[in-house]
Amino acid sequence: MTPPEIPLIELEGITKTFGRGEAAFQALKGVDMRIERGDFVAVMGPSGSGKSTTMNILGCLDVPTSGIFRFRGVEVQALDRDQRSLLRRRYLGFVFQGFNLLARTSAVENVELPLLYRGEKKSERHAAAMRALDQVGLAPWADHTPAELSGGQQQRVAIARALVTQPDVLLADEPTGNLDTERSIEIMQLLTRLNGEGITILMVTHEEEMAAFANTIVRFRDGLVERVERGRRTRREEPA
Amino acid sequence: MFGATLLLAFREIRRHLLRSFLTTLGIIIGVAAVITMVTLGNGVTASIKDQISSLGSNVLIVFPVQGDRGRPRPFKQADVDAVSRQIAGVVDVSGSVSSSVTAFHNGQSWRTTVQGVGNDFLRARSVEVESGRAFTNEEESAGKNMCLIGPKVQKAIFVAGSSPLGENIRLNNVSCTVIAVLKERGEGGGPDQDSDNVVMVPLKMAQRRFTGSDDIQYFVIKYDSAYASTAIQDSLVGLLRERRLLQGAATNDFNIVDTAQVNQALGAATGALTAMVAVIAGISLLVGGIGIMNIMLVSVTERTREIGIRLAIGALAREVQLQFLTEAVVLCCFGGAVGIALAFILSWGMASAIDVPFIFNPVVNVMSFLFSALMGITFGYYPARRASKLDPIDALRHE
Ligand SMILES: Nc1ncnc2c1ncn2[C@@H]1O[C@H](COP(=O)(O)OP(=O)(O)OP(=O)(O)O)[C@@H](O)[C@H]1O
Ligand SMILES: [Mg+2]
Numbered sequence: 001m002t003p004p005e006i007p008l009i010e011l012e013g014i015t016k017t018f019g020r021g022e023a024a025f026q027a028l029k030g031v032d033m034r035i036e037r038g039d040f041v042a043v044m045g046p047s048g049s050g051k052s053t054t055m056n057i058l059g060c061l062d063v064p065t066s067g068i069f070r071f072r073g074v075e076v077q078a079l080d081r082d083q084r085s086l087l088r089r090r091y092l093g094f095v096f097q098g099f100n101l102l103a104r105t106s107a108v109e110n111v112e113l114p115l116l117y118r119g120e121k122k123s124e125r126h127a128a129a130m131r132a133l134d135q136v137g138l139a140p141w142a143d144h145t146p147a148e149l150s151g152g153q154q155q156r157v158a159i160a161r162a163l164v165t166q167p168d169v170l171l172a173d174e175p176t177g178n179l180d181t182e183r184s185i186e187i188m189q190l191l192t193r194l195n196g197e198g199i200t201i202l203m204v205t206h207e208e209e210m211a212a213f214a215n216t217i218v219r220f221r222d223g224l225v226e227r228v229e230r231g232r233r234t235r236r237e238e239p240a
Numbered sequence: 241m242f243g244a245t246l247l248l249a250f251r252e253i254r255r256h257l258l259r260s261f262l263t264t265l266g267i268i269i270g271v272a273a274v275i276t277m278v279t280l281g282n283g284v285t286a287s288i289k290d291q292i293s294s295l296g297s298n299v300l301i302v303f304p305v306q307g308d309r310g311r312p313r314p315f316k317q318a319d320v321d322a323v324s325r326q327i328a329g330v331v332d333v334s335g336s337v338s339s340s341v342t343a344f345h346n347g348q349s350w351r352t353t354v355q356g357v358g359n360d361f362l363r364a365r366s367v368e369v370e371s372g373r374a375f376t377n378e379e380e381s382a383g384k385n386m387c388l389i390g391p392k393v394q395k396a397i398f399v400a401g402s403s404p405l406g407e408n409i410r411l412n413n414v415s416c417t418v419i420a421v422l423k424e425r426g427e428g429g430g431p432d433q434d435s436d437n438v439v440m441v442p443l444k445m446a447q448r449r450f451t452g453s454d455d456i457q458y459f460v461i462k463y464d465s466a467y468a469s470t471a472i473q474d475s476l477v478g479l480l481r482e483r484r485l486l487q488g489a490a491t492n493d494f495n496i497v498d499t500a501q502v503n504q505a506l507g508a509a510t511g512a513l514t515a516m517v518a519v520i521a522g523i524s525l526l527v528g529g530i531g532i533m534n535i536m537l538v539s540v541t542e543r544t545r546e547i548g549i550r551l552a553i554g555a556l557a558r559e560v561q562l563q564f565l566t567e568a569v570v571l572c573c574f575g576g577a578v579g580i581a582l583a584f585i586l587s588w589g590m591a592s593a594i595d596v597p598f599i600f601n602p603v604v605n606v607m608s609f610l611f612s613a614l615m616g617i618t619f620g621y622y623p624a625r626r627a628s629k630l631d632p633i634d635a636l637r638h639e
Contacts, residue, residue, distance in 0.1 A: 061552060081557060082557060085551070085556050086554070088552070088553065088554040089553070089554030092554075096552070096636060100549050104255070114553045114554055116244055117550075117554050118554075161553070
């Protein structure tokens with residue numbers, strides 16, 4: 001276990017520059033951030049302010065140009081590609097902006113995928129995937145391919161896939177971006193419940209209504225953290 | 241993990257069945273060509289070997305050819321006798337003449353070849369009788385009207401089931417008593433076209449009644465296997481040059497053929513043919529391999545998002561690489577298997593069409609299959625490497 005004084009996630013002076021020379025563009029200009037275990041964080045800010053870039057770094061998909069990113073006390077920017085893959089595999093669940101499910105592949109097989117790379121046996125993979133689908137209320141749709149599911153259902157499959165490995169942290173980049181309000185609230189309720197079960201959640205959203213489910217709101221502007229609002233959860237999970 | 245990767249590869253191929261088939265066509269053709277040619281080559285070689293051994297081993301055939309002074313000069317019986325007397329190691333020697341005739345019996349007629357031979361000829365060429373007997377020495381030296389008929393002649397002019405032995409047949413207008421039916425030897429068998437469609441009579445009788453001269457068209461020599469073929473040939477050349485008054489630089493106006501040399505020559509010919517086919521098959525396989533590489537690159541591009549997803553949820557670069565490599569190998573093995581099946585059908589069909597034995601060669605089949613797998617590794621490596629090098633974020637953004 002990580003000693004309690006070490007935060008789960010720590011960013012210090014993170015910068016990210018895309019391109020070189022004339023075309024170089026600094027998307028992050030020195031981001032500092034601390035996220036404690038068990039928090040539910042909403043990341044907000046105008047388009048182009050660097051939210052996705054930050055999420056990709058937090059998700060160990062990308063490395064900062066400079067600065068320090070500590071995850072459970074480990075300096076991630078010093079790790080190589082495969083080591084970051086192993087970190088993702090072990091601790092992180094990622095829900096992408098555009099669902100990003102494998103086409104022509106059933107829901108349950110999509111959910112099984114991360115377990116495949118963990119080397120788990122077929123029967124265990126299947127059982128765990130079914131449990132995760134059940135958690136998001138999609139067990140009856142297990143054999144449907146993404147094309148046969150609604151947007152909300154696809155997003156829930158994506159969440160099940162992120163959950164199936166029982167990650168410490170769930171990262172979600174605009175998980176409700178493509179959904180109507182009703183579906184979005186369903187997803188938020190699901191995330192709130194998962195947070196209640198002990199999973200730390202980081203979520204990018206444009207909607208104050210969805211951010212209201214979070215405990216902490218981090219506001220971005222022009223590649224910098226403008227403001228952090230803590231302990232302001234206004235909405236609770238409502239029994240369905 | 242590997243089982244799942246393999247399953248995935250099969251699924252991906254099934255998803256694009258037609259494309260997979262077309263992609264592997266080069267490999268299919270290459271593998272099929274190699275195996276078919278090797279199998280047929282083996283069959284042809286075996287059948288030639290069979291025919292050569294039916295010619296008899298340690299056998300030389302001597303025939304006149306054009307020398308420095310115009311037309312070929314035929315041999316005479318005196319030459320044959322001289323060879324028999326003067327060359328050490330000669331076991332059997334016999335001259336031969338042949339002529340086209342029509343054989344008649346009981347109103348049936350049949351075009352065949354009458355061949356004048358001695359008993360030595362039958363031994364040297366290992367001609368065996370199915371029923372009846374060979375000539376007696378007396379019949380041979382007197383040139384009696386006796387004959388040994390080939391199985392095809394029997395079939396053509398005798399009623400099935402009746403024994404031809406002791407019956408008289410007519411060759412053109414010469415009457416002749418059948419004393420034997422020859423054993424079937426199959427196609428070929430020497431300078432005469434068909435050794436089953438022949439009527440053998442004593443040499444003297446053939447010369448008297450059919451060729452009308454005491455010329456000998458060629459003669460065969462069987463020598464003791466303790467003697468080297470070259471030694472026999474050398475003394476033969478010396479003797480014949482002397483007898484034919486060839487001096488100094490005059491070229492030999494006769495040829496000596498050793499059946500073993502024919503064997504070697506045929507072997508060399510089939511070897512050259514095999515080499516040529518190997519080159520063609522190699523080109524076909526190379527083209528096929530490039531086709532595989534191309535389609536794998538297309539596949540990597542098509543599935544960029546899938547690769548991104550896999551990398552993002554924690555797949556290692558080498559796992560993605562393994563997946564695409566497995567796919568290429570499975571694809572190539574699939575091509576190899578189809579090629580082997582095709583080769584089996586082709587070589588079996590062609591072997592029976594050209595009447596050579598079908599000899600299944602397990603080594604070539606296994607090697608071809610392994611080679612296909614190797615092609616998958618070779619030509620799948622670069623696309624797989626490229627897939628594994630993709631940046632997950634870029635790959636996820638790919639449309
Ligand atoms: N790969 C890249 N190459 C060049 N510029 C990039 C790249 N990725 C992001 N950027 C730029 O960095 C800035 C921040 O992008 P980012 O995607 O983080 O914004 P965001 O806050 O997520 O916006 P949105 O709300 O629209 O998703 C943008 O100006 C974007 O154009
Ligand atoms: Mg974004």
